[in-house]
Amino acid sequence: MKRKLMAAAIGVTAAFAAPLAFTSEELNFDAYRQMLADGNPAELFEMEGEELWVTARGPKNATLEQCDLGLGPGVVEGAAAQLPRYFADTGKVQDLESRLMHCMETLQGIPSGEIIGGKFRQGERGKLASLVAYVVTHSKGKPIAVDVSHPKMQDMYAMGEKVFFYRTGAMDFSCASCHGEDGKRIRATHLPNITTNKGAAEGWTSWPAYRVSNSQFWTFQHRLWDCFRQQRTAEPVFASDVTIALSVFLAAKSNGYEAQWPGVKR
Numbered sequence: 001m002k003r004k005l006m007a008a009a010i011g012v013t014a015a016f017a018a019p020l021a022f023t024s025e026e027l028n029f030d031a032y033r034q035m036l037a038d039g040n041p042a043e044l045f046e047m048e049g050e051e052l053w054v055t056a057r058g059p060k061n062a063t064l065e066q067c068d069l070g071l072g073p074g075v076v077e078g079a080a081a082q083l084p085r086y087f088a089d090t091g092k093v094q095d096l097e098s099r100l101m102h103c104m105e106t107l108q109g110i111p112s113g114e115i116i117g118g119k120f121r122q123g124e125r126g127k128l129a130s131l132v133a134y135v136v137t138h139s140k141g142k143p144i145a146v147d148v149s150h151p152k153m154q155d156m157y158a159m160g161e162k163v164f165f166y167r168t169g170a171m172d173f174s175c176a177s178c179h180g181e182d183g184k185r186i187r188a189t190h191l192p193n194i195t196t197n198k199g200a201a202e203g204w205t206s207w208p209a210y211r212v213s214n215s216q217f218w219t220f221q222h223r224l225w226d227c228f229r230q231q232r233t234a235e236p237v238f239a240s241d242v243t244i245a246l247s248v249f250l251a252a253k254s255n256g257y258e259a260q261w262p263g264v265k266r
């Protein structure tokens with residue numbers, strides 16, 4: 001265990017020693033991403049999600065066509081660009097994943113616990129990711145418009161900001177340790193400065209994304225989970241308040257920026 005931590009520490013130190021400028025590899029990836037933009041493999045997940053939306057499933061044998069993502073039952077167009085939001089019917093601030101999970105439970109009878117206790121890309125959590133791909137595609141090109149006027153949204157924003165700067169874990173890192181300065185990179189990957197609106201938008205508007213390196217589609221919950229791991233801190237519970245609070249923080253800072261969903265990443 002000790003040796004593992006040591007290895008992790010060395011890995012991270014070495015990563016920070018990397019030069020700050022973009023490498024030609026990074027620039028090449030940008031060109032590659034542009035080439036892929038017309039045929040993003042995330043389309044396969046989007047198609048599966050569309051199918052799942054209209055398929056009667058679960059103990060209640062119902063579709064998701066009555067799911068209200070904030071713009072009324074069944075309205076998918078533009079819905080993701082306004083999430084997370086406060087929902088009066090649950091009395092909670094929900095992001096896209098937690099809202100879909102709520103619809104799957106209430107409309108179809110698929111227990112949320114199955115998704116929360118599951119694994120990324122598997123079972124019902126995997127199906128949820130395809131639904132995410134379907135929904136976000138219908139906000140592509142729309143400006144992010146997250147309304148933080150509700151007091152619960154303000155609480156969540158404040159919590160997200162606090163978590164972002166909170167140092168914890170084996171390395172005593174916060175999110176800001178890696179995402180708090182311009183021009184930072186880990187290996188060939190450029191790390192946006194999320195303390196700025198532009199940097200937050202770079203992250204928020206490009207995830208969920210298809211990851212070319214491992215041919216996987218990752219939702220924003222998955223992206224956050226992996227960054228908690230990089231922070232060497234406790235794994236967050238899927239769709240828990242801490243993940244939604246961080247999402248509110250990033251999304252609100254991205255207001256006005258155009259959604260690029262689904263993104264394509266290394």
Ligand code: HEC
Nearest residue numbers: 173174175177178186189192202203204227228230231246
């Ligand atoms: C040890 C460094 C490290 C820490 C700490 C860290 N991240 Fe990250 N983060 C990364 C790396 C590396 C990537 C790029 C990963 C990739 O593309 O595979 C990334 C990517 C991201 C992205 C997507 C950026 C983009 O433009 O694609 C977001 C958003 C993000 N992190 C948020 C967070 C949040 C929120 C936290 C705190 C919970 C956090 N990160 C903590 C290293 C870190």
